[in-house]
Amino acid sequence: MIVFKDTVKTYDNGTRALKGIDLTVEDGEFVFIRGASGSGKSTLIKLMMREEKATSGEIFINGYDLTKIKDSEVPYLRRTMGVVFQDFRLIANKTVYDNVAFAMRVTGAKPQDIRRRVPYILSLVGLAKKARSMPLQLSGGEQQRVSLARALVNNPISILADEPTGNVDPDMSIEIMELFEEINRRGTTIIMVTHDATLVDRYDYHRVITIDGGLISDDKPGSDSGKGGEA
Amino acid sequence: MEKVRYFLGEGLRNIRSNGFVSAASIGVLTICLLLLGSSYLFSENVKNLITQVESKNQIMVYLKDDVSDASIKTLKSDIESMENVKGVTFVSKAEALKNAEKTLGDKSKLLSGFESDNPYPNSFEVAIKDMSLYSQTVKQLTKLTGVENVSDNSPIAAKLTNISRVINRVGIVLFLILIGVSLFLISNAIKIAVFVRRREINIMKFVGATNGFIRWPFVVEGMFIGLAAGVLGIVLQWYVYTGLFSKIFTVLNVTQMSISNMMPYLSAGYLATGVAIGVLGSLISLHKYLKV
Numbered sequence: 001m002i003v004f005k006d007t008v009k010t011y012d013n014g015t016r017a018l019k020g021i022d023l024t025v026e027d028g029e030f031v032f033i034r035g036a037s038g039s040g041k042s043t044l045i046k047l048m049m050r051e052e053k054a055t056s057g058e059i060f061i062n063g064y065d066l067t068k069i070k071d072s073e074v075p076y077l078r079r080t081m082g083v084v085f086q087d088f089r090l091i092a093n094k095t096v097y098d099n100v101a102f103a104m105r106v107t108g109a110k111p112q113d114i115r116r117r118v119p120y121i122l123s124l125v126g127l128a129k130k131a132r133s134m135p136l137q138l139s140g141g142e143q144q145r146v147s148l149a150r151a152l153v154n155n156p157i158s159i160l161a162d163e164p165t166g167n168v169d170p171d172m173s174i175e176i177m178e179l180f181e182e183i184n185r186r187g188t189t190i191i192m193v194t195h196d197a198t199l200v201d202r203y204d205y206h207r208v209i210t211i212d213g214g215l216i217s218d219d220k221p222g223s224d225s226g227k228g229g230e231a
Numbered sequence: 232m233e234k235v236r237y238f239l240g241e242g243l244r245n246i247r248s249n250g251f252v253s254a255a256s257i258g259v260l261t262i263c264l265l266l267l268g269s270s271y272l273f274s275e276n277v278k279n280l281i282t283q284v285e286s287k288n289q290i291m292v293y294l295k296d297d298v299s300d301a302s303i304k305t306l307k308s309d310i311e312s313m314e315n316v317k318g319v320t321f322v323s324k325a326e327a328l329k330n331a332e333k334t335l336g337d338k339s340k341l342l343s344g345f346e347s348d349n350p351y352p353n354s355f356e357v358a359i360k361d362m363s364l365y366s367q368t369v370k371q372l373t374k375l376t377g378v379e380n381v382s383d384n385s386p387i388a389a390k391l392t393n394i395s396r397v398i399n400r401v402g403i404v405l406f407l408i409l410i411g412v413s414l415f416l417i418s419n420a421i422k423i424a425v426f427v428r429r430r431e432i433n434i435m436k437f438v439g440a441t442n443g444f445i446r447w448p449f450v451v452e453g454m455f456i457g458l459a460a461g462v463l464g465i466v467l468q469w470y471v472y473t474g475l476f477s478k479i480f481t482v483l484n485v486t487q488m489s490i491s492n493m494m495p496y497l498s499a500g501y502l503a504t505g506v507a508i509g510v511l512g513s514l515i516s517l518h519k520y521l522k523v
Binding site for chain 1: 233234237430431433434435436437438439440441442444445
């Protein structure tokens with residue numbers, strides 16, 4: 001569960017990025033966070049990742065109180081939350097398999113667990129056959145699926161996606177979105193941050209939160225069809 | 232175990248990926264260790280030399296002719312009870328003459344006729360314990376009643392002690408400067424490694440790698456640099472000692488200590504110092520450039 005309570009973030013240079021955010025996302029939800037650039041959505045992401053600390057107010061993420069968390073606990077918080085970026089952030093000189101395995105290895109996973117889990121996740125995102133390819137040999141859509149596989153491999157409670165379709169062809173972005181839907185159906189919370197109105201409109205059965213000027217200006221609940229309904 | 236393998240592998244990869252800076256770091260650290268080792272070996276040799284000289288070192292105390300046998304006995308025990316005195320041997324006039332005859336050998340005839348009027352005085356050979364107290368002891372001996380003269384050949388050992396002190400000081404200063412340079416180079420090597428891998432480090436952070444996990448490969452890199460310099464230093468030290476050093480010692484006509492006895496200590500010192508400096512350099516850099 002992700003909870004923001006009257007969260008304010010003012011940067012050292014005086015920029016007031018967030019002016020009091022109140023927000024609760026339950027486990028298993030699929031939520032869009034919309035906002036133009038400069039609206040404060042990047043700051044929101046940084047606060048969730050605990051790259052930045054809130055100036056005031058409270059944040060709870062997947063059982064961690066971010067106002068009280070010790071630096072040494074931050075890595076464990078991050079393991080509960082997979083992250084997908086617009087620019088994929090893959091390691092160019094590692095294979096697809098190694099890119100995904102890397103995320104497990106750096107959390108100290110056992111080799112036998114890595115060998116079992118990585119192929120499974122790769123097949124889940126439809127890249128079983130590309131395991132030995134290098135990232136730059138893949139299309140944008142495929143690269144984003146690698147990065148999604150990496151976000152999933154440590155079995156997170158939630159996935160935070162920052163403009164995941166921003167660098168992907170429109171056709172491919174539908175595939176990517178379908179993948180997120182599938183992952184959400186399996187119970188993982190999805191928080192997708194985007195400024196892409198078309199994308200949000202197409203999936204408007206999900207909850208859509210709009211940020212503007214550091215405040216939540218709209219919070220449209222999702223319709224039933226989005227949440228594991230039989231339709 | 233898996234983690235250790237990972238850290239070692241990544242550490243080695245770091246060294247390879249910026250070979251030139253790593254090589255420079257290893258080089259300077261090697262020179263630094265070589266200097267420390269040479270200075271140690273030199274001072275060990277000087278110490279050895281001093282003990283040799285000291286064991287031979289005697290002060291000759293010549294007595295006036297009018298000193299009675301009884302006074303000689305008291306004088307002897309007086310000298311023996313002095314703090315810096317190891318041993319006292321009495322050499323009588325007759326013995327002194329005999330010794331002189333022996334030394335002169337064929338030319339001992341020159342001394343004929345002296346039997347009735349022996350010009351050699353009674354004397355004590357005084358062996359002393361601590362060369363640094365030499366001149367004090369000489370003064371003390373001179374003050375004793377019945378003492379005519381005390382041989383005052385300025386002691387080689389005292390000079391040696393001085394030389395060794397100066398060399399040690401110069402060595403330490405150079406060593407400190409070079410440690411500074413090595414630390415700078417190593418922390419630079421690590422800084423570059425961090426820069427080269429900033430993408431991976433960023434990824435490691437957001438997938439939840441602990442700070443220790445991110446740092447270890449860089450610490451290992453510093454450790455490897457130190458280890459390489461240590462091994463290289465030991466090998467070079469061997470050649471420097473058995474080559475250059477032995478030439479110098481031969482010119483000075485001084486016996487050189489065998490390096491093989493000192494090798495275990497020396498090697499341990501080299502490796503420990505190398506690794507310590509390597510790790511320290513790496514930590515300095517991580518502290519500055521790897522905020523995790």
